[in-house]
Amino acid sequence: MKIQKYSRQRESIINYLKSTKEHPTADTVYMNIRNIYPNVSLGTVYRNLNLLVEQGDVLKIICGDGSVRYDGNPMQHYHFICTDCSSVQDLEMPPESLKHIDLIASTGFEGDIHGHTALFYGRCFECKKNYL
Amino acid sequence: MKIQKYSRQRESIINYLKSTKEHPTADTVYMNIRNIYPNVSLGTVYRNLNLLVEQGDVLKIICGDGSVRYDGNPMQHYHFICTDCSSVQDLEMPPESLKHIDLIASTGFEGDIHGHTALFYGRCFECKKNYL
DNA sequence: GTCCTTGCAAATAGTTTGCAAGCCG
DNA sequence: CGGCTTGCAAACTATTTGCAAGGAC
Numbered sequence: 600m601k602i603q604k605y606s607r608q609r610e611s612i613i614n615y616l617k618s619t620k621e622h623p624t625a626d627t628v629y630m631n632i633r634n635i636y637p638n639v640s641l642g643t644v645y646r647n648l649n650l651l652v653e654q655g656d657v658l659k660i661i662c663g664d665g666s667v668r669y670d671g672n673p674m675q676h677y678h679f680i681c682t683d684c685s686s687v688q689d690l691e692m693p694p695e696s697l698k699h700i701d702l703i704a705s706t707g708f709e710g711d712i713h714g715h716t717a718l719f720y721g722r723c724f725e726c727k728k729n730y731l
Numbered sequence: 732m733k734i735q736k737y738s739r740q741r742e743s744i745i746n747y748l749k750s751t752k753e754h755p756t757a758d759t760v761y762m763n764i765r766n767i768y769p770n771v772s773l774g775t776v777y778r779n780l781n782l783l784v785e786q787g788d789v790l791k792i793i794c795g796d797g798s799v800r801y802d803g804n805p806m807q808h809y810h811f812i813c814t815d816c817s818s819v820q821d822l823e824m825p826p827e828s829l830k831h832i833d834l835i836a837s838t839g840f841e842g843d844i845h846g847h848t849a850l851f852y853g854r855c856f857e858c859k860k861n862y863l
Numbered sequence: 864g865t866c867c868t869t870g871c872a873a874a875t876a877g878t879t880t881g882c883a884a885g886c887c888g
Numbered sequence: 889c890g891g892c893t894t895g896c897a898a899a900c901t902a903t904t905t906g907c908a909a910g911g912a913c
Contacts, residue, residue, distance in 0.1 A: 604867050604912050625902080640870045645903060647868095661797045663848050667902085677836060679844065691839035697832055704809060704851045707823035712811065713853035716795050719836045721845035736887050736892050757877080772895045777878060779893095799877085 609647045611635055616657055616671030622678070622687035624668055660687065663718055681723035688723060741779045743767055748789055748803030754810070754819035756800055792819065795850055813855035820855060 615631050616623070623631070629644045648669055651657040658670040662680055668687055670678075677690040677697070701712045722730070747763050748755070755763070761776045780801055783789040790802040794812055800819055802810075807826040812819050833844045854862070 602867075606868055606911085608869075638870070640872095641902095642871080642904075643869055646905095649904095661793065661795060663793060665793045665797050665799060667797060679836070679840065679842065681842065682845070688840075688842070690836050692836055696835050700829055700832060700849070701851065703828050704811070704822050704824055708811065708820075709856035710811065710813065710820070710859055711853045712851050713814070715849055715851045717832070717847055717849040719833065719844050719847045721843045724841035727842055734892075738886085738893055740894075770895070772897095773877095774879075774896080775894055778880095781879095 603650075606647075608632065608636060608639055608643055609650070612644065612647050613651060613656060613671065616651075616669060619671070620689065622660060622668040622670050624666065628669065660718075661716075662687065663720065677717060677719065679719045679721065679723070681726055682720050683722055683726035683729075686723055686725075690719065735782075738779075740764065740768060740771055740775055741782070744776065744779050745783060745788060745803065748783075748801060751803070752821065754792060754800040754802050756798065760801065792850075793848075794819065795852065809849060809851065811851045811853065811855070813858055814852050815854055815858035815861075818855055818857075822851065 611632050612628060615628060621627070625641075625645055625648055628648065629639070629641050632639050632644060648657065648659075652659045652669075655673055658673055660668045660670055660678055662668060670689075672689070675694040677692060677694070679688045679690050680686070681688070697715075697717065700717075701715060704715070705712050743764050744760060747760065753759070757773075757777055757780055760780065761771070761773050764771050764776060780789065780791075784791045784801075787805055790805055792800045792802055792810055794800060802821075804821070809822040809824060809826070809829070810819055811822050829847075829849065832849075833847060836847070837844050
């Protein structure tokens with residue numbers, strides 16, 4: 600891990616990410632940080648997001664359509680994305696509850712499987728209400 | 732499904748995709764089609780890939796890093812990506828062997844889960860040899 | 864003072880689109 | 889012929905990077 604100095608922009612980014620459950624995009628982070636530091640640049644936001652992801656302080660979520668979102672909770676957990684409103688939500692399931700699928704995937708495969716990524720989709724609670 | 736006319740470029744793209752297990756990127760498809768039709772444009776390749784994916788003739792694979800690859804086998808199946816050489820390989824496991832994880836993910840979640848995407852990673856058979 | 868970090872702008876990668884010409888049916 | 893498809897180039901989106909000025913320690 601390389602030497603790193605304090606920066607209020609970085610602090611502000613991580614604070615914002617830890618304060619929300621929205622799983623914002625880089626651009627949404629940028630919009631929010633600009634409320635506090637109006638001169639912050641998008642480049643700075645990207646540089647810090649990459650840094651935080653590298654350090655393991657923030658998760659980078661690649662959604663099913665290739666778009667990218669960030670999560671201030673670095674603990675391993677699974678995500679759900681609503682096919683109606685595109686919101687990304689955390690799932691409560693314990694992370695180890697899917698550990699066995701690596702073994703299932705290994706059957707008949709000659710390489711070594713070390714892990715997986717998974718993303719669940721469907722209709723979220725809010726959108727479900729519109730279908731009554 | 733809209734009216735569609737034959738085009739040798741499209742035919743050539745689907746033939747190429749069905750002939751390989753490499754899971755090529757759009758650019759790799761372009762390179763290969765250019766061997767047959769040197770004047771084909773990248774725009775045409777993208778237009779046809781999107782069309783084929785829409786029609787369900789081809790799968791679009793979003794890799795863990797957000798890069799995109801295409802698969803000429805449209806049957807549902809899971810993929811493995813090697814963390815050493817980045818190759819993408821098909822897994823033999825029956826697609827229904829993971830159907831139960833949607834139920835696991837549903838516990839404690841108020842929305843409806845309709846499905847999931849999953850991608851396995853590790854070291855492929857070829858790369859494994861280099862570690863003996 | 865050193866050198867990490869920033870703002871700005873330009874550069875890049877991947878993909879899409881407008882348009883006139885070309886090809887299928 | 890009508891209209892889907894193409895090649896070409898320009899446009900676009902998301903992200904990265906070079907550089908001189910600013911800030912942390």
